[in-house]
Amino acid sequence: xxxxxxxxxxxxxxxxxxxxxxxxxxxxxxxxxxxxxxxxxxxxxxxxxxxxxxxxxxxxxxxxxxxxxxxxxxxxxxxxxxxxxxxxxxxxxxxxxxxxxxxxxxxxxxxxxxxxxxxxxxxxxxxxxxxxxxxxxxxxxxxxxxxxxxxxxxxxxxxxxxxxxxxxxxxxxxxxxxxxxxxxxxxxxxxxxxxxxxxxxxxxxxxxxxxxxxxxxxxxxxxxxxxxxxxxxxxxxxxx
Amino acid sequence: xxxxxxxxxxxxxxxxxxxxxxxxxxxxxxxxxxxxxxxxxxxxxxxxxxxxxxxxxxxxxxxxxxxxxxxxxxxxxxxxxxxxxxxxxxxxxxxxxxxxxxxxxxxxxxxxxxxxxxxxxxxxxxxxxxxxxxxxxxxxxxxxxxxxxxxxxxxxxxxxxxxxxxxxxxxxxxxxxxxxxxxxxxxxxxxxxxxxxxxxxxxxxxxxxxxxxxxxxxxxxxxxxxxxxxxxxxxxxxxx
DNA sequence: ACCTGAACACCGTTCAAGT
DNA sequence: ACCTGAACACCGTTCAAGT
Numbered sequence: 001x002x003x004x005x006x007x008x009x010x011x012x013x014x015x016x017x018x019x020x021x022x023x024x025x026x027x028x029x030x031x032x033x034x035x036x037x038x039x040x041x042x043x044x045x046x047x048x049x050x051x052x053x054x055x056x057x058x059x060x061x062x063x064x065x066x067x068x069x070x071x072x073x074x075x076x077x078x079x080x081x082x083x084x085x086x087x088x089x090x091x092x093x094x095x096x097x098x099x100x101x102x103x104x105x106x107x108x109x110x111x112x113x114x115x116x117x118x119x120x121x122x123x124x125x126x127x128x129x130x131x132x133x134x135x136x137x138x139x140x141x142x143x144x145x146x147x148x149x150x151x152x153x154x155x156x157x158x159x160x161x162x163x164x165x166x167x168x169x170x171x172x173x174x175x176x177x178x179x180x181x182x183x184x185x186x187x188x189x190x191x192x193x194x195x196x197x198x199x200x201x202x203x204x205x206x207x208x209x210x211x212x213x214x215x216x217x218x219x220x221x222x223x224x225x226x227x228x229x230x231x232x233x234x235x236x237x238x239x240x
Numbered sequence: 241x242x243x244x245x246x247x248x249x250x251x252x253x254x255x256x257x258x259x260x261x262x263x264x265x266x267x268x269x270x271x272x273x274x275x276x277x278x279x280x281x282x283x284x285x286x287x288x289x290x291x292x293x294x295x296x297x298x299x300x301x302x303x304x305x306x307x308x309x310x311x312x313x314x315x316x317x318x319x320x321x322x323x324x325x326x327x328x329x330x331x332x333x334x335x336x337x338x339x340x341x342x343x344x345x346x347x348x349x350x351x352x353x354x355x356x357x358x359x360x361x362x363x364x365x366x367x368x369x370x371x372x373x374x375x376x377x378x379x380x381x382x383x384x385x386x387x388x389x390x391x392x393x394x395x396x397x398x399x400x401x402x403x404x405x406x407x408x409x410x411x412x413x414x415x416x417x418x419x420x421x422x423x424x425x426x427x428x429x430x431x432x433x434x435x436x437x438x439x440x441x442x443x444x445x446x447x448x449x450x451x452x453x454x455x456x457x458x459x460x461x462x463x464x465x466x467x468x469x470x471x472x473x474x475x476x477x478x479x480x
Numbered sequence: 481a482c483c484t485g486a487a488c489a490c491c492g493t494t495c496a497a498g499t
Numbered sequence: 500a501c502c503t504g505a506a507c508a509c510c511g512t513t514c515a516a517g518t
Contacts, residue, residue, distance in 0.1 A: 034491065035492060045502085045503060046492090046493090048503085103347075106343075107343075113416075116416070116420065119420060120418070127419060133422050136423060137423045138444075138449075141445035145385070176356070179364040180356065180359055180360045182367070183373060183376060183377045200377075204467075205382070208467075209382035209384065212453060212457075213449075215456060216452040275510085276509085285485080287483080287484060287485085291483095295512075296511065
């Protein structure tokens with residue numbers, strides 16, 4: 001009865017389908033995940049999957065929640081800032097473990113239950129920390145995708161490792177986009193291939209922006225900021 | 241000679257292909273844009289497109305640059321903050337005109353020339369405004385996707401307009417995700433379907449976060465911040 | 481030399497035929 | 500009643516055959 005070919009498989013279940021999908025996406029990439037390839041991985045016929053997930057979109061929804069479930073619950077004995085920071089960095093670690101997850105989260109048309117639960121807990125932390133509903137609302141928007149521990153990178157990737165190609169690439173960059181080149185060269189001025197263009201420290205950049213925002217949040221909270229005064233040009237003066 | 245069927249078409253060109261692709265994506269959505277549907281739109285056989293774009297990825301690259309070309313050049317007679325703000329909001333307007341563009345930018349594996357040119361001009365504005373190369377670097381990362389005028393939204397979409405379904409949805413939300421519900425209800429306390437859950441003012445939220453970051457940037461610039469001091473836990477004290 | 485239709489190797493999903 | 504193989508309506512792209 002049931003599936004029992006090859007290596008004596010347990011019967012299919014929604015959970016087993018989702019876990020296999022996560023493993024497959026981790027190993028082979030998102031573009032290699034199809035209903036057909038996943039079925040083959042599980043040793044079943046493609047249509048058997050449709051007993052456990054309505055369609056591919058719902059499969060992806062389930063995969064997102066599986067990743068979100070890896071986020072550690074916050075230690076709630078600290079101040080709001082420490083707790084939020086911990087939550088966000090834990091989310092970031094979960095998403096770094098599954099590089100495809102960011103792309104899948106971005107393409108969901110509506111948030112999954114796991115995603116809502118995570119959001120709710122972060123909102124609750126702000127509220128408990130003395131943020132008004134109003135300020136909490138805007139602050140959550142300001143965090144944006146950073147609540148998930150990611151930001152899409154828009155910077156060019158580091159130059160090629162081959163010294164000759166690298167020097168040529170940097171020279172071209174300097175000619176066409178001088179200001180970007182200056183950053184890639186980090187003000188050192190040397191075009192020496194061995195020391196420059198070492199790429200960016202993603203973790204540092206993430207925490208830099210996160211802390212800048214958290215600092216701003218704390219300032220607004222302390223001064224009792226409210227959006228009630230919002231009108232023409234008012235927002236410019238918010239931090240003054 | 242050339243294509244001259246039906247309504248007497250001009251000969252194909254890379255530019256005509258790209259413009260048709262943008263129009264098609266605007267009208268029918270990104271998922272309706274295929275090499276086949278685009279060819280049909282242009283009254284040619286699918287393979288004819290491959291004379292002007294190497295493959296679909298390159299077609300999408302070209303479409304991104306077509307949208308980026310709509311960003312207005314900054315008025316450079318103002319202070320850095322006004323110029324950057326203007327650039328970013330102009331980029332935002334261009335992307336709002338082509339709702340598919342955000343998704344396409346996010347999936348590009350490397351930045352296109354138009355994208356690099358936009359980045360370069362923003363970097364140049366910071367530099368001219370007295371930012372060090374070092375600070376400019378981190379500040380660009382902190383802006384992240386906001387340089388493009390967008391942030392992915394992670395908040396749930398507004399509740400359904402039908403009063404009865406709306407009340408039910410809100411009641412469920414309150415039970416499961418009380419903190420999110422509080423924000424949706426905006427602290428008013430009333431569950432009256434007509435006044436609550438009016439959704440978010442995207443433009444306000446965008447500018448709120450943008451100005452918070454710009455305020456932070458100005459503070460760091462004024463105090464001569466440098467990443468040189470970065471080490472264990474140092475980043476937390478950046479705004480102090 | 482140029483163009484292009486048929487074909488290839490895929491998709492997600494429907495549906496009717498088989499047990 | 501249950502399961503599933505074949506089929507449908509698509510993809511992007513290759514390639515050889517036709518002019």
